[in-house]
Amino acid sequence: MLLLILFPFKDKAIILFLLLSQSIVLILLLQLHHHQGMASTISYSLGSVGLVRGIEDQRYIGLRPLAAQVHFHAAPFVKAQRSMHVKASNEQETKVKSSGLSIEECEAAAVAGKFPDPPPFVRPSGPKGTPVITPQELTKRPRRNRKSPALRAAFQETILSPANFVYPLFIHEGEEDTPIGAMPGCFRLGWRHGLLDEVYKARDVGVNSFVLFPKVPDALKSASGDEAYNDNGLIPRSIRLLKDKYPDIVIYTDVALDPYSSDGHDGIVREDGVIMNDETVHQLCKQAVSQARAGADVVSPSDMMDGRVGAIRAALDAEGFHDVSIMSYTAKYASAFYGPFREALDSNPRFGDKKTYQMNPANYREALIETEADEAEGADILLVKPALPYLDVVRLLRDNSALPIAAYQVSGEYSMIKAGGVLKMIDEEKVMMESLLCIKRAGADIILTYFARQAAGVLCGMR
Known part of the structure; x- marks a missing residue:
């Protein structure tokens, strides 16, 4: 005071x-x-x-x-707490028996040549009966780089990531999701609710790219496939809905007439059964522009008509869609592995097959002809379909093009792995991951796979 x-x-x-x-x-x-x-x-x-x-x-x-x-x-009755030391590392501290010497005393002992005894080295012995031999004089032993998980991880050449996956999704006009019998775990998703929910779950494990396939009502199908370029059709509506909800995702679309054709073919069918090329390309250009107008990031012509990549590029540019990419199905083979997919879309050909426009599975060099044509016409990504049975073709495109290479692990590949897992004939998860790793190793930058969400969950440590 x-x-x-x-x-x-x-x-x-x-x-x-x-x-x-x-x-x-x-x-x-x-x-x-x-x-x-x-x-x-x-x-x-x-x-x-x-x-x-x-x-x-x-x-x-x-x-x-x-x-x-x-x-x-503190009063005597309060129990003293142990002191806590916080370290930058989360690793547990290794317990070592202390000698009780200070740093100066330890240094003095080392200077005097009095070193503490290290733990004894024990060389593991082989089982009884192992022959005694003179070791081989090998300068190179590749197994040295495989001897521990840490070394194997350090030298792994091929790395899978959820960013490598494009997730194919089937959609329909209904409200409810309906299972696809030939593809366990896959559904025709209701475009208003089920589609949004599946995309949300996939994004949660790092999958941000999707390709959409429509189950079109039979009443909307026609010989010329006009529903393919209806701006209010199922695909454009779904694209706009997804882009409104998740503007950062990448949306691929399928450019082909088979889901919209009353004949089930990828092009317009002449009365003698011939698939008309240039007339089909005209329709495909309108389909691609309609999808781009809805907000598609990548349009993907899967029809295998000649000249369609250049025509679609010109049509997109004429409408101002210079930033919309083209992923061309460059080497799409007439494969028996597509069966479950056609059930999913109810798009089996009404007659004949697709061998006059899809490639012969026996051909290898022909893929180079398609590659050169698609590159010259302005493709941004080249795709091989199917993937696993055609890894040599994936490598062929990888070695002969600087463009990104995509591979489609198709429905038959997916269903066989699923069926083998259900029957306990294989370990589904391990075979799934190995198959995807092999596709990536062959040279694919992105993989279209129905395993996308499941595999991404494994990569994220989830089950």
Whole structure:
């Protein structure tokens, strides 16, 4: 109180404020220890008061910069807690028997040549009956780089990531999701709800690319496939819905007439059964523009008509869709592995087969002809379909093109792995991951696979 008398009014106010602040802190500390049930004594000491020269030579009363010193003396009945040391690493500390020597004493012992004994080295022995031989004089032993999980991971050449997957999704006009019998675990998704839910789940494990396939009502199918470029059709509506909900995803589309054709073929069928090329390409251009107008990022002509990539590129550019990419089905083979897919879309050909426009499975060099044509016409991505039985073709395209290479692990590949897993003939998860790794190793940058969400979950450590 003496300080209040000795100094001017303005300085008295500062002193009074400081004293009140310290009193409040003292009360709070007492209450804290009362609630903790500790019989403690508290000593509280203020720093020495000093004079601080302020602006315009005004004199202020100041306290020591640090907060008041507080000392706690716990009563004997309070059990002392062990001290805790926090480290930057989360690894558990290895327990080592201490010698009790200080750092200086340990250094002095090392200088004097008195080193502690290391753990003894024990060479594991082979089983009884192992022959005693002279080791081979090998300068190279590749097994050295495989001897531990850490080394194998360090030298792994091919890495799979959810970013490598494009997830094919089947959609229909209904509200409910309906299972596809030939493809266990796959559904025709209701475009309003089931589609959004499946995309949400896939994004949760890192899959951000999707390709859409429609189950079109029979009443909307026609010989010329006009429903393919209906701006209010199932695919354009679904694209707009997805882009509104998830604007950051990549949407691929299928450009072909078979889901919309009453004949089930990828092109318009002449009365003598011939698939008409240039007339089909005309329809495909309108389909691609309609999909781009809805918000598609990549249009994917899967029809295998000649010249369709260049025509689609010109049509997209003419409508201002210069940024829409083309993933061409460059080497699409007339394969027996497509059966479950055609059930999913109810798009089996009404007659004949697709061998006049899809490639012969016996041909290898022919893929180079298609590659050169698609590159020249402006394709941005080249695709091989199917994937696993055609890994040599994937490698062929990889070695002969600088463009990104895609591979489609088709419905037959998927269903065989699923069936083998159900019958306990194979380990489904291991075979799934190995098959995808092999496709990537062959040279594919992206993989269209119905396993996308399941495999991405494995890569993320989920089951």
